Amino acid sequence: MIITHTSDRVAVLRAEDIRLSVYQVGRTFRRSTRREVLRGISLQVSSGTSIGLVGSSGSGKSTLLRTLLALETPDSGTVTLQDHIIRPGSLKSLRAFRRTVQYVPQDPASSLDPRMTVEQLLREPLVCLEAEGQHSMRVREALARVELPSSAADKRPFQLSGGQNQRVAIARALVVSPAILLADEPVSGLDLPLRNQVLGVLQMLISDQGLGVLFVSHDLDAVATVCTRTAVLSDGRIVEEGPTQQILESPQHEVTRALNAARLTPGVIAQ
Secondary structure (H helix, E strand, C coil): CEEEEECCEEEEECCCCCEEEEEEEEEEEECCCEEEEEEEEEEEEECCCEEEEECCCCCCHHHHHHHHCCCCCCCEEEEEECCEECCCCCHHHHHHHHHHEEEECCCHHHHCCCCCCHHHHHHHHHHHCCCCCCHHHHHHHHHHHCCCCHHHHHCCHHHCCHHHHHHHHHHHHHCCCCCEEEEECCCCCCCHHHHHHHHHHHHHHHHCCCCEEEEEECCHHHHHHHCCEEEEEECCEEEEEEEHHHHHHCCCCHHHHHHHHHHHCCCCCCC
């Protein structure tokens, strides 16, 4: 579902056909040496679906995210929302895109201004993206969607726990009612109870509210909790893709087997 606000009324629209796709995307960094970071990547995330993107450090996850967010231009291939090609541009030219596709960063401490209250933090994207409706109502709704009390609106980030701040970061993305959420290591660094809380929120948003989620992580257990499908990225290529349970139980590629081995070895965390 997408929740759209028209004056004082909230309308709920079906949105199964919202698709964010990359097709044969390539990206090369040309610094001291030429390095291919993405090599012919094709991937799609749709509203109401959840796909995990896993890989070790340096596999290309961050570059692919930046490309999906229209922050980098691919050297080859296309990024499309529905059938519209998406390229980096001005805020004005990307407003509709930013209202449809939102981002949750890995570290909320780096994205939440400690001088601002939670309400101010959630109002900011509403103003920047010229969102319709009563902004105070949308703030309250976004907090409720991530299971935070309305009293959290008056708090500042340093007054909240790590798990609460991560939920604030998710609420900040949700407040503009996107169809697609790109989540970058959203539970990294959280202890087990807080990690499970955030994963539970994401599960609810996908299953009950029809949000499409691309969940980027090196943590296969977290991906298995949230995602029905998983793609494995290595050296800029997708080397394996399929149902998450199949990826966990019968990995075909050596990179996937290595990630699984790290997951199943006590005390070892894949990086």
